[in-house]
Structures are given as C-alpha cells and as structure tokens.
Amino acid sequence: MTAPLLQVDELRVTFDIRPPGAWPWTPSLKLQAVGGVSLQLAPGEALGIVGESGSGKSTLARAIIGTIPSTGGRVIFDGRDLTTMDPATRRRHRRDVQMIFQDPLAALNPRMNVGDIIAEPLLTHEPGLGRKAARRQAAELMERVGLLPNLINRYPHEFSGGQCQRIGIARALILRPRLLICDEPVSALDVSIRAQVVNLLKDLQREFGVAMIFIAHDLSVVRHVSDRILVMYLGKMMEVAPARALIATPRHPYTKALIAAVPIPDPLREKARPRPVLEGELPSPLNPPSGCVFRTRCPIARPSCAEGPPAVLNPGPGHFVACPWIDEA
Amino acid sequence: MAMVPRAAVQELEAALAAGQAVRGRSLWADARRRFMANRAALVSLAILVLIALFAIFGGLIAAWDIETVDWSALGTGAAVNGRPSFATGHYFGTDQDGRDLFARTVQGTRISLMVGIVGSLVAVVVGTLYGAVSGFVGGRTDQVLMRIVDVMMSIPFMFVLILLLVVFGRSIIMIFVGVGLISWLEMARIARGQALSIKNMEYVEAAVAIGVRPMTIILRHIVPNLAGIVTVYATLLIPNMIIIESFISFLGLGVQDPQTSLGALISRGAAQMQYGTLWMLLFPLGFLIVMLFTFFYVGDGLRDALDPKDR
Known part of the structure; x- marks a missing residue:
C-alpha cells in the first residue's frame, strides 16, 4: 500500500454542554461525539462512512476539515499534522481538502452570484489571478458539472436543489483538491435527482483522481460510491471493510442490522x-x-461486553470488526 | 404569482440559445420590485426627496435670509405684517423677532435631516461592524464587547448629551458627537444577534473550510446578509435622532442663534401660541411631523421588501 494521504489517529471530539440552570462554576457535561476513531485513506480512494443520525459521522468530517476543534488524537494529511498547525498555515493547507455540504441551498451565500461563489476558493488561494480569469474557470467547471455556463450571473435562489448541489461540487473542485469530504451530499435531494448527483460525484472523483470521504446514512448510496466502508455507532468505529466484502459478508451485528434495513424494491421478497x-x-x-x-441494543451481547472496549478482529483482508463474538453468533 | 410577459420569455430563450450569460435577479433586485409595489412607501419616499430638496435648495427661493429682522413685523405688527404672504416675501410668515420663517424652516429642516442622517450613518458603519465582529468571533471577545455596549447603554444618555453641550458649549458639532455616541449601541446589538445566527449557516462554514480569512468572511458573507435588517433599522433610527435633536433644541440647548432647528422653531412658536400667530408653530411642526411619518413609512416598506417572510 502506498503512503496514506490522510491518516486519522484516535481522533476525539468532545462538546461541553452547560446543564440548564447551572451555576457558572459547575463543570460542563461532556458530550463525546467522536470517541477515538482511526482511519487511513490512500490517494484517490473513496471511503464511505455510514451510521444512523447522531453517530458522529458529520462531526468526524468537520474535525478532519477543522471547522470543529478536535479534543484529542491527530489528523495527519500528507505527512503533516493538521491539528497542531497555527491558523494561518492551516488556512493555506485548506486548498487540498474541500467539502460538500448536506443542505445545498444553505451552503451558498444568497447575496453572491454563482460565478463569484464558485470562483471564491480560487481567488482566496490565488489572489493574483484576477476576477475575470477566475470566473472563466468557474464557467468551464460549471459546464463540467452539468450546469449551463450562461447561468453564471444567477443567484442561488434561482436554482433547484440538485443544481445548487452541482454548484457546491464545482466550488469544491475548482482548486483541484486532493481530498473531498461529502457530508450527506444527497440526503436533502429528491430521490430522482440523487442518482444523477451520485454518478456525477463518482465520475468527477475518477476524473480528478481525488480521494473522497462520503458520508451518508443510506447504505445503498454509499455502496455505490465507495471502495471501502466504515460503519460508525455513537462515535465509535464498528466495522470497516472493502465495500463489496462489507455488503456481502457483514460481520458486526450492527452492520447486519443496517443492511437488513435497506429496502428491497420488490414487495414479495421484501415481505419474505x-x-x-x-x-x-x-x-x-x-x-x-x-x-x-x-x-445495549446488540442481539449477541453478553455480560463481559460491559467491561472494556471490544477487541478488534481481522476476519479478512482489510476487514476489521470491533466485536470479539462474531465467530460464535 | 404574476404572469411573465411573453416578450421576456422569448428574450430569455434567445439568450439561452445564443449562449450568452443571463442576468440573474439578485435578492436586492427582488426587494426593489417589492418596494416599488408598495404605494405608501413610494409616496413617502417621494415626499422625503421633496423635503430634502427643500432643505438643500429652499434658501435660493427665500426672499429673506435667516437673520435679517423685518422691523415692520415686530411687536404689534407681528399679527398683521408677519402673516404668511407672498407680497411681503415671508411665505411662512415671520417669527416673534421679525425674522423670515421660510428661510428659518429651510435651515431647521436641514439641521434636523443632517442630525438624523449622521446618527444613522454612524450606527450603520460602527454598529454593524462592531456587532458583526462580536457575533462572529464569539466567546470571550463577544462577552467583553457586549458588556461595553451594556455599560454605555446604562448611562442616561440625555444627561450626558446635556452635559456635553454645557461643558463644550452649544454647537451642532457637539450634537453630532452626542448622537453618534449612542446611536450605534442598539445597532450593534441587533447586528450581533443576526451575526450569531448567520455564523451557523453552512455557507459561512463553507467559507471557513475554503480558507477565507475571518475579516473577509465578516465583510463578504456576514455583513451583506445583515444588510437587510440594518437598512430597515437605520431608516427607523433617523426619526428617533430627529426627535432627540428636537427635544434638546426645545429645551433651549441645541444649535446657536441665528442657526436654528425644527425643535427650536417649534419651541419658540409654541411660546407665541396665545398671540394669534399660530403659523410660527404650525409650519415647523408640520415639517417635523411629515418627516417623521414618511421616514416610518419608508422604513416599514423597506422591512416588507427586504424580509418578505417576516410580515
């Protein structure tokens, strides 16, 4: 395996929650959103992250990109630790890691027109380029993501959700980043638009050779995009495996439940x-x-599960499961 | 939903076919359309423009200047020769010292408008930036900045303004300083509250993730999205500033004679009410009331236009 592009070591994110009606000196409650997740990502690889709402997927993504401060662990990108950088250096490194957001319209400034939105990253990191040249590149990229380039002067509210997400994709790709983080990019979209946007992302990922972290709570979308899939539950990693292996032979009881929850588009088989x-x-x-x-929700839990963090087994190549009982169930 | 004219559709089709860039309709353009559809606001705006023109150019058509005394309109002559009349050149009559009320109303309106606009400008520039920075940076900075605003607000403003005028002498500059000192406080609070909610929008997070500098984020992403509420509040602030100035002048602490302001004119006119020279009160009072009303209507129209969901 080549040197990883991104290596996350035991990353933790803890939020301080003020209890209601507390005195100023009472200690904050600690909410652990991400509790020590480690992962590696090779250049050009697509990693899917799935888990139900509240499992810490989005927080993990934001801690990697640095919009939420992490409370422990390291994020090593291309050999450099991002968590210990000073803010100015960190800002310069942001050009290599870009993000696509869940709500396509909310992620675009309503007072800026599309050309300026897409060109903003370019002008931020290459201020010498000039607005005209940046907008020309923006127009080229608009064409590539399936938008008419003559809509460049329009404003976000004049576009549909799917179009807005395409604008978001263009903005994320204009700097040719090396890592793209997609935070549930299709869950706010209409089902009929979803496939188009997912396919577009997949194509662009191949074309630009960019590594991708794709977050979703919908396993059927993630399966389509990812080379590997990581399953999270309550801020912890449950299972990680190559996409095919995870879908075909899920080992962790939680992964099994997730896969069973994906509906089959055939009522007879679905019922049976x-x-x-x-x-x-x-x-x-x-x-x-x-x-x-x-x-607490595991069908094969036994008393000793409460004692310590579960042992991680390695049942196949690249397949890791945080459950010691998978062979007995 | 309004019907789109056929010609506009054809034009759009042609532009799309030719591959030209289509002009988008910004939120500002939308707001302008809604404002234009609001009759009361539009009429008020027209009246305000007329009043502003009156304040700027009214001196050119005045037959008298603001300080020359018309001796024939003094004493018992006031009720006769001081009447509003075109023959004597006193279009609005004279005040109790025989000075031309038309010229003095022009001058007073100008001072009142200037006080309102200066106060509101300070509020927009200082208050918006202060509030946006405070809300966006957050944490301890926010606490300190907002406590400063709280402390300044807790000082009785009228008292400070009167002290300023007494200590540094009565002058219009001192009124500007005093009005500027307080007008931005409320605006800073409003801007901070809005900035707090805008800060959590995904487009601000996107800008952070892109690597935009914090100050650029404030100026490019926060302030333009504050601008709607700031514009409305600034328009509604102008009449408040005018009222404060008028009140100060009514107390006799405002501008120096022979300069005057609407408040001073009203005060002098009210003192003469029982001598049958009501015009001394009614002309300046009319201008003040019309100005206040029209500013409120314009502010109201702006609010409806800029914030259509929030009616």
Missing part, C-alpha cells in the same frame, strides 16, 4: 426476508454505555 430489527433507541452520548457502546 427475515428482519433483525434493532430494539430501543440510540443511547445518549452524554452517558454512553460502558465497554462496547452497542451492547
């Missing part, structure tokens, strides 16, 4: 198949279960 539904709710991240965080 067994359905290991998860019981209960996601526990509060303010007070996560001891030991394995999944044990």
Whole structure:
C-alpha cells in the first residue's frame, strides 16, 4: 500500500454542554461525539462512512476539515499534522481538502452570484489571478458539472436543489483538491435527482483522481460510491471493510442490522426476508454505555461486553470488526 | 404569482440559445420590485426627496435670509405684517423677532435631516461592524464587547448629551458627537444577534473550510446578509435622532442663534401660541411631523421588501 494521504489517529471530539440552570462554576457535561476513531485513506480512494443520525459521522468530517476543534488524537494529511498547525498555515493547507455540504441551498451565500461563489476558493488561494480569469474557470467547471455556463450571473435562489448541489461540487473542485469530504451530499435531494448527483460525484472523483470521504446514512448510496466502508455507532468505529466484502459478508451485528434495513424494491421478497430489527433507541452520548457502546441494543451481547472496549478482529483482508463474538453468533 | 410577459420569455430563450450569460435577479433586485409595489412607501419616499430638496435648495427661493429682522413685523405688527404672504416675501410668515420663517424652516429642516442622517450613518458603519465582529468571533471577545455596549447603554444618555453641550458649549458639532455616541449601541446589538445566527449557516462554514480569512468572511458573507435588517433599522433610527435633536433644541440647548432647528422653531412658536400667530408653530411642526411619518413609512416598506417572510 502506498503512503496514506490522510491518516486519522484516535481522533476525539468532545462538546461541553452547560446543564440548564447551572451555576457558572459547575463543570460542563461532556458530550463525546467522536470517541477515538482511526482511519487511513490512500490517494484517490473513496471511503464511505455510514451510521444512523447522531453517530458522529458529520462531526468526524468537520474535525478532519477543522471547522470543529478536535479534543484529542491527530489528523495527519500528507505527512503533516493538521491539528497542531497555527491558523494561518492551516488556512493555506485548506486548498487540498474541500467539502460538500448536506443542505445545498444553505451552503451558498444568497447575496453572491454563482460565478463569484464558485470562483471564491480560487481567488482566496490565488489572489493574483484576477476576477475575470477566475470566473472563466468557474464557467468551464460549471459546464463540467452539468450546469449551463450562461447561468453564471444567477443567484442561488434561482436554482433547484440538485443544481445548487452541482454548484457546491464545482466550488469544491475548482482548486483541484486532493481530498473531498461529502457530508450527506444527497440526503436533502429528491430521490430522482440523487442518482444523477451520485454518478456525477463518482465520475468527477475518477476524473480528478481525488480521494473522497462520503458520508451518508443510506447504505445503498454509499455502496455505490465507495471502495471501502466504515460503519460508525455513537462515535465509535464498528466495522470497516472493502465495500463489496462489507455488503456481502457483514460481520458486526450492527452492520447486519443496517443492511437488513435497506429496502428491497420488490414487495414479495421484501415481505419474505427475515428482519433483525434493532430494539430501543440510540443511547445518549452524554452517558454512553460502558465497554462496547452497542451492547445495549446488540442481539449477541453478553455480560463481559460491559467491561472494556471490544477487541478488534481481522476476519479478512482489510476487514476489521470491533466485536470479539462474531465467530460464535 | 404574476404572469411573465411573453416578450421576456422569448428574450430569455434567445439568450439561452445564443449562449450568452443571463442576468440573474439578485435578492436586492427582488426587494426593489417589492418596494416599488408598495404605494405608501413610494409616496413617502417621494415626499422625503421633496423635503430634502427643500432643505438643500429652499434658501435660493427665500426672499429673506435667516437673520435679517423685518422691523415692520415686530411687536404689534407681528399679527398683521408677519402673516404668511407672498407680497411681503415671508411665505411662512415671520417669527416673534421679525425674522423670515421660510428661510428659518429651510435651515431647521436641514439641521434636523443632517442630525438624523449622521446618527444613522454612524450606527450603520460602527454598529454593524462592531456587532458583526462580536457575533462572529464569539466567546470571550463577544462577552467583553457586549458588556461595553451594556455599560454605555446604562448611562442616561440625555444627561450626558446635556452635559456635553454645557461643558463644550452649544454647537451642532457637539450634537453630532452626542448622537453618534449612542446611536450605534442598539445597532450593534441587533447586528450581533443576526451575526450569531448567520455564523451557523453552512455557507459561512463553507467559507471557513475554503480558507477565507475571518475579516473577509465578516465583510463578504456576514455583513451583506445583515444588510437587510440594518437598512430597515437605520431608516427607523433617523426619526428617533430627529426627535432627540428636537427635544434638546426645545429645551433651549441645541444649535446657536441665528442657526436654528425644527425643535427650536417649534419651541419658540409654541411660546407665541396665545398671540394669534399660530403659523410660527404650525409650519415647523408640520415639517417635523411629515418627516417623521414618511421616514416610518419608508422604513416599514423597506422591512416588507427586504424580509418578505417576516410580515
């Protein structure tokens, strides 16, 4: 394997929550959104991250890109630790890592026209370029993402959700970044538009050779885009494996439940198949279960699961599972 | 939903076919259309423009200047020769000292408008930037900046203004300074509140992720999105400033004679009410009231135009 483009070591993000009606001197409650996640990403690789709402996927992405400060661990990009950089150096390094957001319209400044929005990263990092040249590049990229370049003077509210997401993609790619982080880029879009945007992302990823972290709560979308998939639950990694292996032979009980929840577009088969539904709710991240965080809802949990973090097994090449009981279930 | 004229559609089709860049309709353009559709605001704006022209150029058509005394309109002659009349050149009559009220109203309107506009300009520039920085930076900086505003607001403003005028002498500059000192406080709070909510929008996060400098983010992404509410508040602030100046002048602390302001004119006119020279009160009072009303209507129209969801 080549040297990783991105290496995340035991990354933690903790939020301070002020209890309601607290005195100024009472200590804040600690909400652990990301509890020690490690991952590696090779250049050009696409990693999918799935998990239900509140599992810390988006927080992980924002901690990697640095819009949320991390409280522990390291993010090493291209051999340099991003978490210890001073703000000015960090700003210069941002050109290599770009992000696509969940709500396509909210991610665009309503007072700026499309050309200026797409050209903004370019003018920020290459101020000598000039607005005209930057807008010309923006127009070229608009064409590439499937927008008519003569709409360059229009404003975000004049576009549909799918078009807005294309603008967001163009803005993220104009600097030719080496890592693209997509935070649920299609979950706010209409189902009919989803496939188009996902395919566009996939094509552009190949064309630009950019590594990608693709976050979604929908396994069927992630499967389509990713080379590898990482499953998160309550801020912890549950399982990571090559996409094909994870879908075909899921080992972790949580992954199995997630895959079982993906609907099959055939009512007869859908009715016939067994359905290991998860019981209960996601526990509060303010007070996560001891030991394995999944044990409160796990069908194969046993008393010893509460004692410590679960051992990580390696049942196949590149396949890691944070559950010691997978061979017995 | 209004029908789109066919010609406009054809024009758009032609432009699309030719591959020309189409002009987008910005939120500002939308707001302008909504404002233009608001009759009361539009009429008020027209009246305001007329009043402004009156204040700037009214001196050219005045037959008298602001300080020359018309001796025939003094004393018992005031009720007779001091009447508003075109024959004597006193279009609005004279004041109790026999000076031409038309010229003096022009002068007073100009001072009142200037006080309003200066106060509101200071509020827009200082208040918006102060509030946007405070809200965007957040944390301890925000706490300190906002406590400074709280402290300044807790000082009784009228008292300070009167002290300023007493200590440094009565002058229009001192009124500008005093009005400038307080007008931005409320604006800073409003701008900060808005900046706090804009800060959490994804486009600001996108700008951070792109690597835009914090000051550029404030100027490019926060301030333009504050501009709607700031414009409305600034328009509504102008009449408040005019009222403060008029009140100060009514107390006799405003501008120096022979300079005058609407408040001073009203004060002098009110003192003469029982002598049958009501025009001394009614002309300046009319201008003040019309100005206040039209500013409020324009502000209202701007609010509806800039914030159509928030009615």
